[in-house]
Amino acid sequence: MKRFPTLPLLSLFIALAQSRSLEPRQNSNSTDCRNVPGSAGYPSPTAWNVFNATIFGRLLEVVPPAKYYDYLPAGGCTDAQWTSALFRGTIPGAMSYINWEQGYDLDPPSLCLRNGTTCGQGDLPVYSVEAETVGDVQAAVQFASKHNLRLVVKSTGHDGLGRSTAPNSLLIRVSKFQNVSSTDEFYVGGENMGSAVTIGSGVHANTIYQHNKGQGKFSVVAAAETVAPAGGQIQGGGHSPLSPAYGLVSDNALEFDIVVASGELLRASSASNPDLFFALRGGGAGSWGVIISATIRTFPTFNATSAVTVLQVPNNTVVGSLATLHAQHVFDWDSVQAGHFFWFEKTQIGSTDPNVPTSFILFTYMPNTTAEQSQILLAPFINASLALPGVVFVSQTFKDGEINDVMFGPDDGVGGNVVLGSRLVPEALYRDSPEKVGPVYKELFDNGTTAQSNILPFPLLTTNSHGRLLGQMVSGGTVSKNGHISSAVHPAWRAAKTHLMFANSWDDSASLAQVDALRAMFQTTQLPLLEKLSGLNAGAYSNEADNSEPDFQSTFFGPNYAKLSDIKAKYDPHDLFIVAAGVGSERWDEWGLCRV
Numbered sequence: 091m092k093r094f095p096t097l098p099l100l101s102l103f104i105a106l107a108q109s110r111s112l113e114p115r116q117n118s119n120s121t122d123c124r125n126v127p128g129s130a131g132y133p134s135p136t137a138w139n140v141f142n143a144t145i146f147g148r149l150l151e152v153v154p155p156a157k158y159y160d161y162l163p164a165g166g167c168t169d170a171q172w173t174s175a176l177f178r179g180t181i182p183g184a185m186s187y188i189n190w191e192q193g194y195d196l197d198p199p200s201l202c203l204r205n206g207t208t209c210g211q212g213d214l215p216v217y218s219v220e221a222e223t224v225g226d227v228q229a230a231v232q233f234a235s236k237h238n239l240r241l242v243v244k245s246t247g248h249d250g251l252g253r254s255t256a257p258n259s260l261l262i263r264v265s266k267f268q269n270v271s272s273t274d275e276f277y278v279g280g281e282n283m284g285s286a287v288t289i290g291s292g293v294h295a296n297t298i299y300q301h302n303k304g305q306g307k308f309s310v311v312a313a314a315e316t317v318a319p320a321g322g323q324i325q326g327g328g329h330s331p332l333s334p335a336y337g338l339v340s341d342n343a344l345e346f347d348i349v350v351a352s353g354e355l356l357r358a359s360s361a362s363n364p365d366l367f368f369a370l371r372g373g374g375a376g377s378w379g380v381i382i383s384a385t386i387r388t389f390p391t392f393n394a395t396s397a398v399t400v401l402q403v404p405n406n407t408v409v410g411s412l413a414t415l416h417a418q419h420v421f422d423w424d425s426v427q428a429g430h431f432f433w434f435e436k437t438q439i440g441s442t443d444p445n446v447p448t449s450f451i452l453f454t455y456m457p458n459t460t461a462e463q464s465q466i467l468l469a470p471f472i473n474a475s476l477a478l479p480g481v482v483f484v485s486q487t488f489k490d491g492e493i494n495d496v497m498f499g500p501d502d503g504v505g506g507n508v509v510l511g512s513r514l515v516p517e518a519l520y521r522d523s524p525e526k527v528g529p530v531y532k533e534l535f536d537n538g539t540t541a542q543s544n545i546l547p548f549p550l551l552t553t554n555s556h557g558r559l560l561g562q563m564v565s566g567g568t569v570s571k572n573g574h575i576s577s578a579v580h581p582a583w584r585a586a587k588t589h590l591m592f593a594n595s596w597d598d599s600a601s602l603a604q605v606d607a608l609r610a611m612f613q614t615t616q617l618p619l620l621e622k623l624s625g626l627n628a629g630a631y632s633n634e635a636d637n638s639e640p641d642f643q644s645t646f647f648g649p650n651y652a653k654l655s656d657i658k659a660k661y662d663p664h665d666l667f668i669v670a671a672g673v674g675s676e677r678w679d680e681w682g683l684c685r686v
């Protein structure tokens with residue numbers, strides 16, 4: 091993960107960088123490459139038809155979303171459809187963030203943009219298995235294995251690293267795995283683990299909130315409504331604003347059902363296949379097999395208050411002052427085990443002018459508080475903020491009641507071009523030297539971003555924006571206390587207070603050179619500054635990160651990487667499940683098509 095890789099990693103990076111300009115090999119007969127359309131070992135049309143029949147006709151051609159929408163009765167789609175995660179979820183090829191659909195690095199580039207005049211398949215799969223049963227998944231895994239195909243697995247396509255798509259691949263889509271069931275007594279190896287809910291890998295967080303409410307229960311899952319906790323969130327570790335009170339989502343996972351590379355359906359828990367159970371909690375999404383379902387703990391429900399506070403900050407100097415003040419107050423809400431998200435963004439799209447005002451937006455989630463109590467707990471920080479020169483109060487709104495209602499939202503706004511970059515920042519920094527935070531934020535904003543941009547909402551955001559610095563209070567409290575849990579979660583989580591993340595974005599008019607500059611911006615400009623806060627060997631959350639991290643092994647998995655490699659060799663000896671910056675991906679080119 092370091093930007094100063096050791097020599098072997100440096101050569102890997104160079105190899106990857108060189109392969110970027112090459113077309114994925116279409117006609118190689120090398121056993122080192124997977125079969126792609128046109129290669130000798132690729133299944134014949136008859137073989138595909140036979141396969142399709144064995145899965146009851148659930149094999150679909152993947153059509154790029156911008157083209158797919160043209161087939162809608164009205165012709166084209168509305169902006170509301172294009173930006174709806176729920177609507178995009180009905181389209182096999184659609185990703186939440188459209189940059190992952192594009193083949194920027196193919197030779198020649200292959201793009202399919204909304205309102206565009208040309209349309210290429212880009213980085214999208216060739217076919218999708220719209221799985222409805224475990225048998226469909228097993229048949230698809232065996233077919234891909236037999237014919238040496240590039241396989242990808244997708245639930246919602248919300249993933250921030252574009253891992254659930256790849257050119258020339260076969261997709262297994264699990265979005266139809268919608269089973270949800272609750273129990274008061276969940277047994278693992280004869281031990282009663284208490285109440286729990288079992289969720290299919292296609293189930294969204296908002297469905298879980300609704301289901302649990304009916305049971306008088308609560309589970310810690312994503313704040314984004316259409317994230318699939320079983321289908322990917324838990325494999326990254328998984329955070330929620332309720333994590334300071336209840337731990338990471340992966341800390342609450344009790345069991346998985348998963349189809350592994352052999353085609354077998356395995357159960358993974360502390361009592362069966364415990365090594366696989368270890369890997370499925372923090373070892374990275376997409377690397378272990380096709381998850382059918384996960385069982386996670388439930389807790390008695392409670393009331394809570396969420397609040398959104400918006401301030402306007404006049405210039406980058408005051409952004410720095412406010413960032414330090416926030417760092418000094420970051421423990422203010424620990425008494426109620428609150429979680430919070432906060433971000434800074436320029437009020438004018440694309441502006442790098444230090445004197446253009448910046449919005450500061452703070453989301454807080456406080457368990458077992460009323461709106462009045464929540465406001466009182468926020469007041470010391472808000473009052474001190476308003477004492478800074480030129481800081482203006484914009485708004486403060488509260489939502490209170492039963493926790494599942496507070497967390498519920500109907501949809502996520504997506505559909506833009508966004509790449510992320512991130513680091514976990516230790517609690518010790520905030521405790522010992524919060525004054526270091528402001529100067530780094532000021533410099534980050536002074537250095538700004540160069541590209542024009544007009545992105546669609548990224549987590550919870552309702553306005554267009556760009557170059558945002560998003561801070562998430564993901565840790566501390568129970569996350570730190572859960573350090574004894576044996577899982578693949580990067581140990582940096584247990585010592586962290588925040589996960590700081592950049593969302594760099596562009597609109598469709600950006601040139602390929604601008605896209606490349608934005609994709610590189612985290613590593614070149616932002617990370618050197620961010621490391622002044624996180625330190626040089628900090629980890630990052632592998633679901634919300636930069637997929638070009640040169641040393642992803644230590645950035646995402648830290649000291650767990652060697653153990654994860656061994657578990658991979660046991661359950662996926664031939665690397666059927668390879669994803670960008672995932673366990674074993676160092677052995678493959680950036681498309682997962684040829685061994686390097």
Ligand SMILES: *[C@@H]1O[C@H](CO)[C@@H](O)[C@H](O)[C@H]1NC(C)=O
Pocket residue numbers: 117118119130
């Ligand atoms: C691959 O093998 C087939 C059949 O043996 C042969 O016709 C073709 O020329 C080979 N392609 C390459 C690129 O070597």
Ligand SMILES: *[C@@H]1O[C@H](CO)[C@@H](O)[C@H](O)[C@H]1NC(C)=O
Pocket residue numbers: 142143146147148149150151217
């Ligand atoms: C698979 O079979 C179904 C049902 O016959 C058909 O609608 C679909 O087009 C087939 N898929 C492919 C890729 O041919």
Ligand SMILES: *[C@@H]1O[C@H](CO)[C@@H](O)[C@H](O)[C@H]1NC(C)=O
Pocket residue numbers: 169204205598
């Ligand atoms: C595409 O066209 C639609 C309909 O005219 C319009 O609403 C939308 O903003 C356009 N989108 C882009 C990305 O140009």
Ligand SMILES: *[C@@H]1O[C@H](CO)[C@@H](O)[C@H](O)[C@H]1NC(C)=O
Pocket residue numbers: 222223224267269290382383
């Ligand atoms: C969903 O639940 C039904 C009823 O219990 C069961 O028959 C089916 O196999 C389940 N589907 C999956 C994918 O687990």
Ligand SMILES: *[C@@H]1O[C@H](CO)[C@@H](O)[C@H](O)[C@H]1NC(C)=O
Pocket residue numbers: 335390391392426427457458
């Ligand atoms: C909230 O209150 C309920 C009921 O007293 C309790 O069970 C739960 O642990 C509390 N949760 C937090 C995070 O304080």
Ligand SMILES: *[C@@H]1O[C@H](CO)[C@@H](O)[C@H](O)[C@H]1NC(C)=O
Pocket residue numbers: 469470473
């Ligand atoms: C914050 O400011 C308000 C309005 O000036 C005041 O009523 C309140 O007492 C202050 N609270 C704190 C904690 O300083």
Ligand SMILES: *[C@@H]1O[C@H](CO)[C@@H](O)[C@H](O)[C@H]1NC(C)=O
Pocket residue numbers: 404405407408445479480
């Ligand atoms: C930033 O804004 C504050 C409040 O308006 C002002 O006092 C200060 O001089 C400004 N700083 C710079 C560097 O412009």
Ligand SMILES: *[C@@H]1O[C@H](CO)[C@@H](O)[C@H](O)[C@H]1NC(C)=O
Pocket residue numbers: 393490491492
């Ligand atoms: C929880 O909130 C509901 C409103 O959603 C309210 O009726 C109820 O009294 C609250 N319970 C507690 C214990 O505060």
Ligand SMILES: *[C@@H]1O[C@H](CO)[C@@H](O)[C@H](O)[C@H]1NC(C)=O
Pocket residue numbers: 536537614615616618619
């Ligand atoms: C930030 O901008 C300053 C001033 O232009 C420049 O000296 C510095 O190198 C930049 N930092 C990074 C990390 O790009």
